[in-house]
Amino acid sequence: MNIKKKKRFILGMLLVVIVAAAGYFFRGNINGLWLAKVTVPQLNDLLASKANGINIFEAEIVRKIPHNPENFVQGLQFDGDVLWEGTGLYGQSKLIKNKFDTQGGVLTPEHEVALSQNDFGEGIAVIGNMLYQLTWKEGRVYRYDISGEVPVPVSPFTNDREGWGLATNGQRLIASDGSNILTIRSTEDFSVEEAIEVQLQGTAVGLLNELELIEGKIWANVWMTPYIVVVDPESGRVTSIIDCRKLVADAKASDPNANVLNGIAWDSANDDLYLTGKKWPWIYQVSLRPEYTVE
Numbered sequence: 213m214n215i216k217k218k219k220r221f222i223l224g225m226l227l228v229v230i231v232a233a234a235g236y237f238f239r240g241n242i243n244g245l246w247l248a249k250v251t252v253p254q255l256n257d258l259l260a261s262k263a264n265g266i267n268i269f270e271a272e273i274v275r276k277i278p279h280n281p282e283n284f285v286q287g288l289q290f291d292g293d294v295l296w297e298g299t300g301l302y303g304q305s306k307l308i309k310n311k312f313d314t315q316g317g318v319l320t321p322e323h324e325v326a327l328s329q330n331d332f333g334e335g336i337a338v339i340g341n342m343l344y345q346l347t348w349k350e351g352r353v354y355r356y357d358i359s360g361e362v363p364v365p366v367s368p369f370t371n372d373r374e375g376w377g378l379a380t381n382g383q384r385l386i387a388s389d390g391s392n393i394l395t396i397r398s399t400e401d402f403s404v405e406e407a408i409e410v411q412l413q414g415t416a417v418g419l420l421n422e423l424e425l426i427e428g429k430i431w432a433n434v435w436m437t438p439y440i441v442v443v444d445p446e447s448g449r450v451t452s453i454i455d456c457r458k459l460v461a462d463a464k465a466s467d468p469n470a471n472v473l474n475g476i477a478w479d480s481a482n483d484d485l486y487l488t489g490k491k492w493p494w495i496y497q498v499s500l501r502p503e504y505t506v507e
């Protein structure tokens with residue numbers, strides 16, 4: 213790497229750290245000013261420099277499903293023909309049950325549960341008849357019995373750290389907390405059973421947010437970036453990076469209030485992938501273009 217490139221790389225790294233640290237303290241109050249400071253080329257350089265041997269895919273839009281742009285999406289998961297959605301912000305956090313006609317591409321909200329005004333909703337996950345919903349700094353893990361038409365709250369669990377994203381491997385829960393550590397959690401009491409340190413070629417990847425387990429791999433939105441990392445749960449290694457810049461650009465072109473990428477849902481019945489973001493007017497069905505190289 214020549215000196216000019218090295219200088220650019222160090223400046224890029226520095227900018228990422230400053231923006232991430234600043235953003236961390238203003239989470240939930242992110243506005244356009246903060247986002248304007250995240251310039252993609254720096255992040256892109258960072259990823260390109262680390263990307264040797266890592267698969268990079270570009271998310272391409274297959275279909276756009278209209279979605280309520282007021283929803284500050286923090287969690288997204290399929291359960292049959294229901295698409296569960298968890299949203300954030302104080303005073304606005306909800307659990308939303310959507311009927312999703314995947315054939316027709318129509319999302320119909322059927323029921324909403326409002327969280328306490330003092331809780332900032334985060335990730336959600338469904339295991340059997342139980343839905344779990346995290347809160348950000350409040351330590352509360354909402355639980356709902358979803359065997360009936362309407363989710364029924366049952367006694368909550370306690371989280372020992374910040375709640376960000378949540379997913380499931382079918383038996384246990386997988387939680388993120390904004391760091392590079394993912395924790396495997398018991399469905400009995402939310403206790404930590406295992407920890408996975410996520411790293412990209414030896415470097416920790418932090419700010420892991422919304423999660424999804426897809427064909428044995430953990431997919432994680434990297435907060436404040438247009439990227440998703442695909443993680444091998446055994447080693448914690450990032451095996452692929454999904455570049456979602458096209459979706460971010462389309463969402464922002466449709467609605468200037470569209471915030472960051474956040475929301476991964478895998479329709480296992482049809483092997484279809486859906487992605488969205490905070491306050492995005494669309495949920496995108498996407499396909500992945502392989503052998504994509506960062507220019």
Ligand SMILES: [Ca+2]
Binds near residue numbers: 287288379422423424
């Ligand atoms: Ca998800």
